[in-house]
Amino acid sequence: MEYLNLNKAIARLIILQRVELQSFWIRKLRKIFGRYIFTNFFSRFFIAETKINQKYYSRMNEEYKNLNNTINFDGKKILSIGPGMCGLELIINTRSKNTFFTIIEKNYVSKKIVYGWDIQNKEGYNDLNLLKVFLENNGMKNNYEIYDFDNDDLPLKKFDYVLSLYSLDYHYDFSFYQEYLKKVCTENTKIIFDTIRPEYFNKIFKNVQVLFSQEKKIHSSKRIICDNFLVG
Numbered sequence: 001m002e003y004l005n006l007n008k009a010i011a012r013l014i015i016l017q018r019v020e021l022q023s024f025w026i027r028k029l030r031k032i033f034g035r036y037i038f039t040n041f042f043s044r045f046f047i048a049e050t051k052i053n054q055k056y057y058s059r060m061n062e063e064y065k066n067l068n069n070t071i072n073f074d075g076k077k078i079l080s081i082g083p084g085m086c087g088l089e090l091i092i093n094t095r096s097k098n099t100f101f102t103i104i105e106k107n108y109v110s111k112k113i114v115y116g117w118d119i120q121n122k123e124g125y126n127d128l129n130l131l132k133v134f135l136e137n138n139g140m141k142n143n144y145e146i147y148d149f150d151n152d153d154l155p156l157k158k159f160d161y162v163l164s165l166y167s168l169d170y171h172y173d174f175s176f177y178q179e180y181l182k183k184v185c186t187e188n189t190k191i192i193f194d195t196i197r198p199e200y201f202n203k204i205f206k207n208v209q210v211l212f213s214q215e216k217k218i219h220s221s222k223r224i225i226c227d228n229f230l231v232g
Contacts, residue, residue, distance in 0.1 A: 003053050005137040009130055010085060011052045016125040017084040018056070019115050060087035063165060064095070067192065070211060070225065073099050076160040079184065080104070081177060082167030085131060089163075090138045101144040102155055105131065121172035159184055162191040169195040170221060178204070187228045194221040201226055 006014070067088075073096035080089055080103045089101050106124030114123050128146055135144060147154055162181065168174055170193070181191065194214065195201070201208045206228035213222050 003057050004087065004090065004134075006049065006053055006134060008047055008049055009127075010134050011047050011049045013109075013126060013130065014052055014056050014085050014087075015047065016109065016113050018059070020059075056085075056087055060091050063088050064091045066212065066223075067163075068095075071161065071190070071192075073161075075099065077158070078102070079159040079162045081162065081164035082106075082171070083163065083165070084126065085134055086140075088165065089144075090135065090140060093140050093143070099143065101140070102159070103131075103144060103146045104149050104154060105146065106150065107148045116171070118172045121176050123171070154180060156183055158186050159189055162189065162193075164191075164193040165223070166194050166221075168193045169197075174201075174204075182229050185227075185229065189227060191226045192223065194223050196221050198222045198224050204230060206230055 073092050075098045076096075077100050078089070078092070080086065080101055082105060083089060083103060084105075086101075086103060089103070092099060093101070105128060106126050107128045108124045109127070110123050110125065113125060128148060132146060145155070162185065164177075168177060174193075174195075185191065191205075192211070198208060198210055201224065205226040208224055208226050211223045211225055214220065
């Protein structure tokens with residue numbers, strides 16, 4: 001698979017979630033007319049589905065290769081926090097066996113798109129019904145569940161891995177999920193996310209390892225893998 005099965009509505013959500021996939025002209029329109037008009041008008045009609053598909057698949061495949069050097073996903077229970085349209089999870093699904101995904105996401109599109117740090121974790125650019133269609137149209141059938149962050153009781157079970165790339169502590173503070181994660185992680189659960197402050201997590205986890213550094217996407221960051229919450 002070198003592309004994903006998507007439609008215009010799903011392509012729109014992808015470009016709202018991932019600014020780096022927007023073309024020069026789309027970014028120019030957003031700058032000229034503002035975020036509100038971009039989110040509610042231009043993102044609905046000025047969409048090159050094929051190009052977005054190619055760029056998105058390529059980026060998700062790159063993310064998979066970076067993680068696959070460290071992680072064996074076979075037979076694992078994965079918690080995905082804020083994964084957008086789950087392109088990475090779809091690639092993991094096609095290349096792993098007996099993997100189960102629990103997905104926590106928002107279920108609305110904010111009136112205007114805001115990239116960067118969200119103090120209150122209120123921004124959302126997703127539609128969980130479309131996400132379900134997208135997952136099932138791309139081969140994920142009975143091995144996933146989706147939770148609405150704002151309206152559902154989050155699952156209280158143990159996970160092998162927690163993935164939150166460019167979401168947890170990249171757009172909003174780790175503290176929004178810290179107590180929840182303590183409940184669903186064992187001492188062996190690995191938590192992988194992107195942050196600009198890796199040293200901060202030395203006081204939260206026993207083990208913190210920097211996997212690699214990412215320069216100048218939305219902001220520079222380091223991807224870290226952590227395990228074993230410290231007491232307190």
